[in-house]
Amino acid sequence: MAKQIVKALDGAKAVAEAMRQIEPDVVAAYPITPQTEIVQTFSQFVADGLVNTEFIPVESEHAAMSACIGASAAGARVMTATAANGLALMWETLYIAASLRLPIVMSVVNRALSAPLNIHCDHSDSMGARDAGWIQIFAENPQEAYDNTIQAIRIAEHPDILLPVMSMQDGFITGHGVERVEVLEDKAVKEFVGEYKALYSLLDIDQPKTFGAWAFYDYYFEFKRQQTEALSKVPQVVREIGKEYGELSGRYYDLFSAYELDDAEVAIVVLASTAGTARVVVRKLRQEGIKVGLLKPRLYRPFPGKELVEALKHVKVIGVMDRSIAFGSIEGCGPLFLDLCASFYTYGNGKGPQIVDYIFGLGGRDILPEQIEGMVKELLRIAETGKVPYRVGYLGLRE
Amino acid sequence: MAELKGWKELPLGAVVLEPGSSAEYITGTWRSRRPVRDEEKCTHCMICWVYCPDSAVIVKDGKVQGFDYDHCKGCGICAHECPVKVEAHAVTGKPGKVIQMVEEV
Numbered sequence: 001m002a003k004q005i006v007k008a009l010d011g012a013k014a015v016a017e018a019m020r021q022i023e024p025d026v027v028a029a030y031p032i033t034p035q036t037e038i039v040q041t042f043s044q045f046v047a048d049g050l051v052n053t054e055f056i057p058v059e060s061e062h063a064a065m066s067a068c069i070g071a072s073a074a075g076a077r078v079m080t081a082t083a084a085n086g087l088a089l090m091w092e093t094l095y096i097a098a099s100l101r102l103p104i105v106m107s108v109v110n111r112a113l114s115a116p117l118n119i120h121c122d123h124s125d126s127m128g129a130r131d132a133g134w135i136q137i138f139a140e141n142p143q144e145a146y147d148n149t150i151q152a153i154r155i156a157e158h159p160d161i162l163l164p165v166m167s168m169q170d171g172f173i174t175g176h177g178v179e180r181v182e183v184l185e186d187k188a189v190k191e192f193v194g195e196y197k198a199l200y201s202l203l204d205i206d207q208p209k210t211f212g213a214w215a216f217y218d219y220y221f222e223f224k225r226q227q228t229e230a231l232s233k234v235p236q237v238v239r240e241i242g243k244e245y246g247e248l249s250g251r252y253y254d255l256f257s258a259y260e261l262d263d264a265e266v267a268i269v270v271l272a273s274t275a276g277t278a279r280v281v282v283r284k285l286r287q288e289g290i291k292v293g294l295l296k297p298r299l300y301r302p303f304p305g306k307e308l309v310e311a312l313k314h315v316k317v318i319g320v321m322d323r324s325i326a327f328g329s330i331e332g333c334g335p336l337f338l339d340l341c342a343s344f345y346t347y348g349n350g351k352g353p354q355i356v357d358y359i360f361g362l363g364g365r366d367i368l369p370e371q372i373e374g375m376v377k378e379l380l381r382i383a384e385t386g387k388v389p390y391r392v393g394y395l396g397l398r399e
Numbered sequence: 400m401a402e403l404k405g406w407k408e409l410p411l412g413a414v415v416l417e418p419g420s421s422a423e424y425i426t427g428t429w430r431s432r433r434p435v436r437d438e439e440k441c442t443h444c445m446i447c448w449v450y451c452p453d454s455a456v457i458v459k460d461g462k463v464q465g466f467d468y469d470h471c472k473g474c475g476i477c478a479h480e481c482p483v484k485v486e487a488h489a490v491t492g493k494p495g496k497v498i499q500m501v502e503e504v
């Protein structure tokens with residue numbers, strides 16, 4: 001195992017540190033709370049001559065992603081970072097990056113979308129982009145944010161994939177929360193990510209290429225099918241790289257992580273930092289003899305439905321915790337609930353646990369262990385009586 | 400048009416690997432009106448050639464030869480910009496300019 005240095009870093013600085021070690025060819029970015037710390041820290045590295053990266057300060061996030069697309073098409077290794085309304089402003093270009101098969105890595109520090117104006121954490125920003133063709137990975141803490149950033153480069157640039165990756169962490173909670181982070185040596189990271197050689201490059205003047213030409217009803221459909229094919233190979237690649245990274249760092253990564261799930265009767269499914277809070281609750285309830293488990297998805301797009309069904313099919317009731325609303329979806333549920341229900345319908349052989357959705361933490365609203373405990377008690381009542389009082393509930397909402 | 404390829408055969412990301420291959424893409428079928436030129440009265444001033452957005456005015460040795468109807472989309476810009484007037488156009492018989500637009504049949 002490689003040597004590591006322990007540092008006190010918040011999630012944003014941990015990502016900036018990973019970016020320094022990766023030393024991409026180009027970073028084009030625009031600051032936005034709570035992501036600013038990443039771009040600010042990284043641009044300082046550039047100014048101090050610690051990295052040999054071309055830093056492009058742009059006038060908006062639309063321009064940031066556009067510059068990333070141009071640089072990536074030219075054959076560069078490209079990274080950026082954003083959050084919330086900035087991600088929303090990238091909308092058009094997100095689809096273009098994925099469709100042109102450009103392996104850009106973007107850090108997203110999750111923040112609620114306006115209105116009302118809010119700078120705190122929820123997942124409405126990246127969830128809105130879940131159909132854009134990007135790979136999406138969620139981190140629980142600064143350590144995972146650091147580790148995922150490094151792995152994201154390899155996932156994006158894998159020859160079977162060639163798709164952009166969005167690497168998420170929770171705004172403020174993780175982004176500005178200082179924790180103990182084990183950092184690899186620069187050399188180890190450089191070796192792990194290796195050198196990037198683009199499949200096609202705009203700067204290859206001996207073999208000129210056209211990027212972003214059109215395709216009508218005669219060809220467009222075929223290119224979309226190619227994207228789906230590439231996404232279908234992502235889980236396998238994420239696993240392989242997670243294992244290789246584990247051998248290097250001692251921290252192994254998979255599509256999801258499970259806690260006390262094997263003999264669980266009820267399970268909590270939740271993304272990102274809240275999984276840490278939920279784990280504390282599970283540990284406490286287990287001591288009281290309650291059979292509750294936790295599943296934290298890491299890879300969200302493509303959604304590893306088959307694997308999640310396999311991991312969860314033995315439980316009686318699942319409480320999904322959604323930190324955003326998929327507005328207009330059934331009962332006003334969240335996206336994680338939708339994906340999990342669809343997965344059980346598709347892979348569950350017509351059988352499956354009861355699944356209840358709990359919307360929580362919108363706009364940075366605190367989620368407390370007692371609230372999660374109350375939710376688990378409710379799941380146990382459902383398991384016992386078979387009666388589901390509601391399909392979508394709310395945690396920490398005032399009536 | 401060439402045989403259409405399946406999704407497994409296409410370059411990733413719709414990248415076009417062959418320079419100048421747009422010439423193979425026949426766009427003339429979009430046209431609802433076509434430009435016609437009065438060859439005799441054309442002064443070969445090249446205004447139509449300069450203005451055509453589809454490079455569909457064919458020129459050889461400094462002389463306008465006609466139109467590339469595989470790629471002319473019938474926008475009518477050449478007919479609008481042609482500076483030379485005629486009393487009776489050789490093709491349409493109508494007064495107007497050396498280039499005039501007629502219905503596509």
Ligand code: SF4
Pocket residue numbers: 436440441442443444445446447448463480481482483497498
């Ligand atoms: S603009 Fe009219 S006159 Fe001039 S070259 Fe074209 S057709 Fe001839």
Ligand code: SF4
Pocket residue numbers: 433434450451452453454455456466470471472473474475476477478
């Ligand atoms: S009609 Fe338009 S496309 Fe056709 S030759 Fe004239 S200018 Fe070019």
